[in-house]
Amino acid sequence: MAFGKGCHLHLIDGSAFIFRAYHALPPLTRKSDGLPIGAVSGFCNMLWKYIEDAKGSDAPTHAAVIFDKGSHTFRNDLYDLYKANREEMPEELRPQIPLTREATKAFNIACEEMAGYEADDIIATLARQAREAGGRVTIISSDKDLMQLVGGGVEMFDAMKNRAIGPEEVEAKFGVGPERVIDVQALAGDSVDNIPGAPGIGVKTAALLINEYGDLETLLARAGEIKQPKRRQTLIEKADQIRLSKQLVTLDEQTPLEFTLDDLELREPEPEQLMEFLNQMEFRTLTRRVAEKFGVEPPPVIETVAAPAASSSSATKEPEPETEQVPFDPDSYVCIRDAEELAKWLDEARAKGWVAVDTETTSLDEMKAEFVGVSLSIEPGKAAYIPLGHTSGEGDLFGGAERVEGQMDLEEALSLLKPVLEDDAILKIGQNMKYDFKIFARHGIRVAPIDDTMLMSYAMFSGLHGHGMDALSDRYLNHQPIPIKELIGSGKSQITFDKVDIAKATRYAAEDADITLRLWQMFKPRLHREQVTTVYETLERPLVPVLADMEMAGVKVETAVLSRMSNAFAQKMAQLEDEIGKIAGQPFNVGSPKQLGEILFDQMGVEGGKKGKTGAYGTGADVLEDVTTMEDTNPEAAKLAARVLDWRQISKLKSTYTDALQTHVNAETGRVHTSYVISGANTGRLASTDPNLQNIPVRSEEGRRIREAFVAGPGMKIVSLDYSQIELRILAHVADLPEMREAFKEGLDIHAATASEMFDVPLEKMTPEIRRQAKAINFGVIYGISGFGLARNLRIPRAEAQGFIDRYFERFPGIRKYMDDTVAFAKEHKFVQTLFGRKIHTPDIVSKGPAAGFAKRAAINAPIQGAAADIIRRAMVRMPAAIEGLPATMLLQVHDELIFEVEEKAVDKLIDAARATMEGSAEPSVKLSVPLVVDAGQGASWAAAH
DNA sequence: AACTTCACG
């Protein structure tokens, strides 16, 4: 039926329905997999009720549900702060948005949206068209922004209050008729949508003014006549802002729609289609109601395996894929070679609200990597690869290799990808997203929002297995991906990805995106079941952009300083080698523990045993140190050991630091860019690689000088802030040690205070030796103390060490309870937890033999080390906002320390802001019973800042 | 690739 006179169009504001449903209902989840489903449930119930209610005498002939699409509209182009203070869409809600589209279609109601326009604009346009065609319109919404449309056959209906909104109701709200609503809104502004309006003028005053002058333009033209000086001044000065506001609140009645009113003709739901959807969502009640209504049998209820309340994770292979899995088919993957095809895929991503993304590049180093291709996946089995930088031939000094035909232009592809990658209504899913984030960031694209399957795995399964894609695919999808080696080879003959044939690359790269999407679909609901959603969302995921920015910033390193040190070290080493050769009676490779062992123990007759599976002599520093004490029995060996120790120290500094660091200086930036592995340590700590900047020497005077090469740029300073004794403070809190808590509150030297408590020595009579022993015990406790270990560390008899430990437990009874409770918890659950909910799995806790001992100590240590890691992660996530506007950059993290580069004049401000953020970062999640204290230092170099 | 050693918190 063509739309015309006598027709009645119902327009449902879909977004309003969704939000109302979301906020009205408790957070329901789908039973079979834990998918959040509350908003969809509410949405369906509202639609059903609407259909039932709409059947009276005034029934609609045409109807549509209108949705917003994306968040960027033409209004953002007019005013970049439009809706800028909108809160992020709740995490639980995001995956439900596409489902509400599906629900609408299942109800057989037209479902419309339009990129670049708000739902309100589509509603305005349809209302105008219907009005002009002589029909009537009812807008199902109570949104005040739609009230400008009321009149001339258009009215609104508030479904919650069950009342119509006509011209009288609009006038009651705005003080003017519908035709002047936008004038009032332009003046009054709107804090929700961040429309500025005229400062100091609200709806009441606006209506007064409009009623007096007739309309907005007249008012602005005659603003000079206004008596109140403040009001007059505002209207004159802010006229532009008010006109802009009017533009923003005015709905676009000329939205270019791709459908007509006739397409919206109301249809009865198809019972089967509808029930299949409802059943899939596992809405039992509604499914039954619908079945009754249509007089058909409800479909069989989906068998659900109730999710266990506690964690169900185990070290064994998961039998997860219960439902039929779409088979992997590399031949089905699409190779995207032109803009039309890419646009098609991106539209599907928009419709779904998510897309898995993976990049292929020429290097593992994100700071050097060039784009070779991008792969996308929208649903399991459906993936595509966009080749962008494949080359052939060798290339030479004068020209790059030849570009392979049939590839999109990189810039063109990126310009199409950018709006999707930055659209906050489209979730970008990746495996190790920090890598892809950095590649895109270097091309001016900030990917957001994101999900990362590697980090999901880390949050759920830390301690159980690795989180690389191959391992996850094998374990959870029972699928072995194409090994990268098959494409690029290995070792010396390895090639870069751009040299890979496009057809092969498509099969490999698209598969990665496919796997990532499948893993995500499996992991997302499981985060809830494992109760680590908050950990993932507050401690893992938000770290991705923060770390990416730190890594991209890099730290300035003076190669000249390092080079000078290298030369000095080389000289010293040669000298020592010479001496060592003379003592040994023959030259040998000092760097070879095997040769050294044979010379020391076989030729020079030092008493000492073999160890290790290989049967080689142990020649570690502790062994050699023992040998140096044999001046009386074997003076030659003692001397040799001492020289070797010196040589080893210098060799280490040279090869690992002064030499290697220089090779890591990026040619373009002149700085060193480390890479942090978020899932690197089981406890929640980060790991730093390529190069590792978390183990730059500091303990020895010689080594510490390497930090002099880590410098600030001109006019800048290096600032270092570190948590003081954070692990002991956490121990004092979690193990409930009142004496230690008090010591921290009083700001005492904690090791001295411990010594005083243990050995009954007053603080003023403390000796360095007693304090040293107490310090060793304090650390021992954190590591899961044993008499043997403490004895070795302090080089005292085992019985004496055990005596210390007994005494410690006696004085701090909370310690023993903490240890016992933690181990018992680990045995029961096979994991331990930090204060912030991070889980660290300890499957070996039940094994027999030495592994059990390791697992036990790891279980004792993990909640402490892990909580400290959580605390600094929280600080890092908050840091960008905390130091916003300051000329400062966060550069490095070293477990309990954050390092910044700051303009000299802002050093004090930076320290204040960063310290406050760090000291307060446990809150509000955890209120510690001990204060967190942060020490700060500054200087031209890292050495000076420490 | 495994092992040893040693740098850091």
Next chain:
DNA sequence: GACGTACGTGAAGTTC
């Protein structure tokens, strides 16, 4: 009664 033991990392060099 014996066995092995501090917790968490990454990199370089040697050996197999």
